Amino acid sequence: MxxxxxxxxxxxxxxxxxxxxxxxxxxxxxxxxxxxxxxxxxxxxxxxxxxxxxxxxxxxxxxxxxxxxxxxxxxxxxxxxxxxxxxxxxxxxxxxxxxxxxxxxxxxxxDLAPARQGDQIAGCTVAHAHQAVAGLAGLHAPRWCDETLLEIEGFSRNGPEEAATLGELYGPTTDLFLGRLGDRLTPEDHDTVRACGDVIADWLVARPERFGLVHGDYRLDNLLFGAEEPAVVTAVDWQTVNLGLPARDLAYFVTTALHPETRRVEEENLVATYHRRLVELGVTGYSLDDCRQDYRFGVLQGPLVAVFGAAYGAATERGDAMFAAMIRRSCAAIRDLDSLTAQPASPRPDTHRS
Missing domain, CATH: 3.30.200.20 (Phosphorylase Kinase; domain 1)
Known part of the structure; x- marks a missing residue:
C-alpha cells in the first residue's frame, strides 16, 4: 500500500x-x-x-x-x-x-476516550501516582536485563561516546534553557541545574548491571487515566523508548508529577509499590533497598529531559510553564535526596527476571 x-x-x-x-x-x-x-x-x-x-x-x-x-x-x-x-x-x-x-x-x-490525559502542570493525586508506577513496572519487569533487546535494531545502551556528547552539550543547552526560563526558577534551582552538568556524562552510563526498557519520557502528559477507580493507566508516545537504568523512569515520573510537599511524604510508598509490582512480575535479586538507591540516583532524568526539551523544542506558553514546573520539582528532589553525590552501586550479576 x-x-x-x-x-x-x-x-x-x-x-x-x-x-x-x-x-x-x-x-x-x-x-x-x-x-x-x-x-x-x-x-x-x-x-x-x-x-x-x-x-x-x-x-x-x-x-x-x-x-x-x-x-x-x-x-x-x-x-x-x-x-x-x-x-x-x-x-x-x-x-x-x-x-x-x-x-x-x-x-x-x-481511541481510549473518555480516558483523560494527565496534566503535568497541575500534577496528580497520590492514588493515580501509585497506579502509574505499578504500570511502569509492567514495562520494566518482563524484559528486565534481557540481552535479546540488544538484537533489536534501534535499541542500544548508552556508552562512552554518548556520554561524551552529552557532557559537551549539557552546558551550552543549560545556558539556552536558563536564558529562556531562568526567571521562573529560584537561584538555588539555577545552581542545581548547572551542577548536574558536572556529573551528567558519568551518570548516563552508570549502573550498567541493571538495564531494561525505559520509556524515556514517562510523565503525566504521556499517560491516560480511565474514569473508574482505581484508574486504568495507559502509556502513550513511545518515540523515546530505549534501554537504560529502569529506575530513571520511576524517579522522573515521581519527582515531576507530584508537588515537592506531597512527594516528600509519599515517595517511599511509591517506590515500594513499584518494587512490589516488579517482584510480582518475576524480577528477583533486586531488593527494595537497591530500588531506593536507584531511585535516588535516577532523579537527574528530570533536568536532563526538561533542559533539552525546553531549549530545543518549539516555545509555547503551556510548554514553558510545564518545563519550568518540572525543573522546579526535580531540582527540589535532587537536593532533598542529595542525588548529586549518589555513587553507582556495586555490580550484582544475580539480578535477573525469573
Whole structure:
C-alpha cells in the first residue's frame, strides 16, 4: 500500500485495506498542536471496523520530519516488536507502517476516550501516582536485563561516546534553557541545574548491571487515566523508548508529577509499590533497598529531559510553564535526596527476571 503522508490520504479505500474491514466514510478531527507529529481522531462508518481510531502521522514541516525520523522509527518498533512482550497498558495498535528513512509513517491506534490525559502542570493525586508506577513496572519487569533487546535494531545502551556528547552539550543547552526560563526558577534551582552538568556524562552510563526498557519520557502528559477507580493507566508516545537504568523512569515520573510537599511524604510508598509490582512480575535479586538507591540516583532524568526539551523544542506558553514546573520539582528532589553525590552501586550479576 502507498503510505499516507497527510490526513487527506487516509481515505476510506486506504483504511479498508489497512483495517481488513469495510470503511465507507471517515471524518478526521485534529488532536493536539502537531509540533512533533500530526494526530487525528478518526470517526469511521462501515463494517467490521472500530467506530473511532487515533491516527498518527509525521509532522507537516519537512525539517521537523527529518529531525524526528529516528523517533518515528522507534515508536513503530515499539508497537510492532515490543508492546506484545511487556505488561504495561498501551493503546492497541491496529496498523503500523513506516517507509524509507522514517519520514513517512502511519499508526492507527485504539481511541481510549473518555480516558483523560494527565496534566503535568497541575500534577496528580497520590492514588493515580501509585497506579502509574505499578504500570511502569509492567514495562520494566518482563524484559528486565534481557540481552535479546540488544538484537533489536534501534535499541542500544548508552556508552562512552554518548556520554561524551552529552557532557559537551549539557552546558551550552543549560545556558539556552536558563536564558529562556531562568526567571521562573529560584537561584538555588539555577545552581542545581548547572551542577548536574558536572556529573551528567558519568551518570548516563552508570549502573550498567541493571538495564531494561525505559520509556524515556514517562510523565503525566504521556499517560491516560480511565474514569473508574482505581484508574486504568495507559502509556502513550513511545518515540523515546530505549534501554537504560529502569529506575530513571520511576524517579522522573515521581519527582515531576507530584508537588515537592506531597512527594516528600509519599515517595517511599511509591517506590515500594513499584518494587512490589516488579517482584510480582518475576524480577528477583533486586531488593527494595537497591530500588531506593536507584531511585535516588535516577532523579537527574528530570533536568536532563526538561533542559533539552525546553531549549530545543518549539516555545509555547503551556510548554514553558510545564518545563519550568518540572525543573522546579526535580531540582527540589535532587537536593532533598542529595542525588548529586549518589555513587553507582556495586555490580550484582544475580539480578535477573525469573
Amino acid at each position: 502507498t503510505i499516507p503522508r497527510t490526513v487527506a490520504e487516509l481515505t476510506p479505500e486506504w483504511l479498508t485495506t489497512a483495517l481488513d474491514g469495510r470503511v465507507d466514510e471517515v471524518v478526521a478531527e485534529p488532536v493536539g498542536t502537531g509540533q512533533i507529529g500530526s494526530v487525528y481522531r478518526l470517526r469511521l462508518t462501515g463494517d467490521n471496523i472500530p467506530a473511532q481510531l487515533m491516527a498518527k502521522l509525521p509532522a507537516a514541516d519537512p525539517g521537523t520530519r527529518a529531525m524526528l525520523a529516528g523517533a518515528y522509527r522507534q515508536e513503530i518498533r515499539f508497537y510492532t516488536e515490543i508492546a506484545g512482550t511487556v505488561a504495561v497498558r498501551t493503546p492497541h495498535c491496529h496498523h503500523a507502517e513506516i517507509h524509507g528513512d522514517g519520514g513517512a509513517f502511519v499508526l492507527l491506534l485504539e
